[in-house]
Amino acid sequence: MLRYLLITALRDRLFLALPIMMALGAALIILLSSSAIIEQREMAAALFGAGSRLLSILGLVLFVCFHIRQAMASGEIALILSRPISRSAFVLVYSASLIIVGLICVGVGIMLLWLCARPALDGLIIWGASLALETSMMILTSVFFGLILNSAVTSVLACLGFYILARMSGLLVMLAGQTATGGLIEQILGKVFIVISVLIPRLDFFSRGDWLVYGWNAPEPGILWAILQSLVFIPLILIAAIIDFSRKRL
């Protein structure tokens, strides 16, 4: 399965397009940060860290959603399932292989970040580890939406909407708390925010630019929250994908 996905990623030029886009982004950010009056290294680290994170997530979400749709339409998934492999095992192996593809892309991003900004090594390690977790969670979310929805475009849009909400979920929690004393509409909105924030992971704990600037000693919350969130969310989204795929007619 991993070999099949790696070949597909090569065929779709994922391993070519993503590094080229990141390298172009790095060149632009080196140019921008060189004009900063002070703290140029910190500027480059924070901007390239966020840029490479967004590029990795966007590239991988597009790849996964379109790959699933294409594999479904061409009957490749049905062919794989004709072998003695259960649907749940398929989802697990398929997801694990996609995560490995994702980790390769993250590795390229980390390497470019090191070359571009030379951030503190401890911060880079924490940031890289949390980006690997964040990317894995978004790959699994893409697998989930890719298997549920019958259109690649809809899956991509759902994933990106999910990602934006997840990055802002800390704010949603805060807003929900503030609406408790407001009017009826504010209270209803507060309940909606609470429901959304319960279901959506706290991705604002991941890949924080503070780690790239201040290293391990960056202000709280630390990486422990990101690890805990991954431990909770990864099994949840995997089980949801397995349940949905087990009931799906191919």
Added chain:
Amino acid sequence: MKLRTLGKPPLVPRRYFVALLAGLVAQFVFWAEARRVHIPWGGVDLAPSESLVNVIGLGDDQLFYRAAALGLQNEGDWAGELTPLTDYDYTRLAAWFTLLSRIDPHSQYAPTLAGYYYGQSRNPEQVRLIVEYLRRLAEDNPRRQWRWLAYGVYLARHRIKDQSLALDLAYHLAALPIVDMPIWTRQLPAFVLADTGDKEAARDILEAIIESTPDLQKSELNFMRNYIDSKLGFSANSR
């Protein structure tokens, strides 16, 4: 591979190439006209609320901090357009600097930009807003940001030319309970007082420093004695 060798690719009608060429020419003409058109700078934007910062930075406050700081540095000076500092809305700038320093209280980018760049305005009222921001910054985190009070003294003395503000800031700096501050931070009120002509008060401060600091370096001691003697015009036994 085989498919590619099956035959020549189908011919594209020549008129399509003509249309493509016409499109390129039109784009070139548009570019030539549009490059003279500059979107005028609309002034400093209002600083967003802290919740909006979270939305704009997609949960990454450091990204917002750096991007906004770089944006503020280039505000008004973009694509060959240069704006005099007096044309900026300093109330809005001060709100931006306050927001940025709240997002990242450790970084020196926002105060440096405020003090060394925007603090160079020739309008004293604008500089006063920057000094007020620097004072608040130092008050919120004196251990890390006390130097900005000293810079505020400089701005007040030489840019705003408000000696009472400078003296107020200098007294504030000298009174900070930070043990490892250099001795000149305690001498600063004396220098400001000397500037205003209150030489006796300046001498009193320097002598109080000499008396209350037994481990003073000899060079510092000599400097202060010489200052009292030659700059303030008091001989050693004039009291």
